[in-house]
Amino acid sequence: MNHMPLVHIDLIEGRSQDQLRAMVKDVTEAIVKNTGAPAEHVHVVLNEMAKEHYAVGGILKADE
Template identity: 70%
Template sequence: MPLVHIELLEGRKPEQLKQLVQDVTAAITKNTGAPAEHVHIVLNEMQTDHYAVGGVLKSDQ
């Protein structure tokens, strides 16, 4: 059972997230042979004021 965790910043539309999980599932099934119904994906959307790069919050950029 492949289990994929994806961390990303908030702000994507539901349609974009739906397409993301479909594409990731397709890539995993293609490359591992695992059936799609066994692929689990967890999306963790972070608030931009809870993520920083180089000491700068993404919300401040």
Template identity: 70%
Template sequence: MPIVHIDLIAGRSQAQLKGLAKDVTAAVSKNTGAPAEHIHVILNEMQKDRYSVGGVLKSDETAE
């Protein structure tokens, strides 16, 4: 039973998240031989003020 955890910053549409889960499931099934119904995909969405890179919160970054 493969379990895939994906952490990403919140902001994608429901359609994007569904597509991600579907595509990841297909890739894991193809490469492991596990049936799709046994593959678990967990999407953890983080708010920008709960994630930082290089000590800078994503919520504090300016658009470039």
């Protein structure tokens, strides 16, 4: 069976490359563990949003 899990992660900008690298590694390991897909078939897409482009409860994260 050929698996190709695709994981999209939306997050607010500001994390270091080391943090993002560690997160992608951990997410990939979790997908492999729970689906049996080989790591080389797991795709992770990070969408970083500017604080000015994200709001919760009508308040921009940039304004907090």
